[in-house]
Amino acid sequence: MTINEFTDSLSKKKIGIKALLLDQCYISGIGNWIADEVLYQARIHPLQICSSLSKENCATLHNCIKEVIEKAVEVGADSGQFISNWIFHFREKKLGKVFVDGKKIDFINVRGRTSAYVPEL
Template identity: 75%
Template sequence: MPELPEVEAARRAIEEHCAGKRICECSVADDPKVIDGVSASELEVALVGKTIVAALRKGKNLWLRLDSPPFPTFHFGMTGAICIKGVAVTKYVRSSVSDSDEWPSKYSKVFVKLDDSVEFCFTDKRRFARVRLLKDVHSGISFLNESPDALLELVPVDEFVESLSKKKIAIKALLLDQGFISGIGNWIADEVLYQAKIHPLQIASSLTKESCKSLYKCIREVT
């Protein structure tokens, strides 16, 4: 499933190609499983006419800062992806929509056309993604937990080592806990543990300081 690198690649692509542009058209799929807590028509009305100020991310969540609230948020689930017409965006290979497919994709959940004719959509083949509309993404909303982002906000190494010493849980399970670190999924956890030469089932509190520091270094490098 998409993890932090794919979501960050999507964020950067939106930032590069869409920031500063006004949404002139929007089409939202009538799919209440994916379009969560808001109707398709309400989401369309909320977006049309707004300018995309920035694309932001925490962990595996992406949201668009518009010139006024509310703001659309995207959790990629197992097969979510951002597609920009004519732009190569890094996607999870097993679930990505081919560039040769129809446009907009039949898997599109949110399709947007900007005032300079740039078009992008959020697709999801298996319908585990979630699109929400939030008034303020910085005031205690449930999908953004308080844990540090693995790429942008990782705590200092000494604090990281100290936190592991208190966790009596298998280290891989801990890394996958989004309440501990935001953004690490299965393949990143496997890769950092392999690079750090740590068994996934080893209890976190049993790791030596040297192993903890090696793990910290690998998290920084892999993400």
């Protein structure tokens, strides 16, 4: 999808953005960790309603989807080669306080899936 098609499509959705990203009928290939990473990089809360995203948020999200997937493909999905400040490296450590770039990671449930996000963003 082009950025304009993506923005137009999101403007019509009254669902949380994380749930939509996990919907394989909407965008295939985005799993739980990719959705978390994309939303972290885009600075968007996983429960934010799609239709409430600004054009700038949509453009940033579109770009982050592309960048995260391209990096994962580039390194053959070798997580040891993912960028060090990606939330990916910290999302499985749910016990106690977990931080990325000095910001606390929180965990919530979105449609039965654990979602890692940084509320300070």
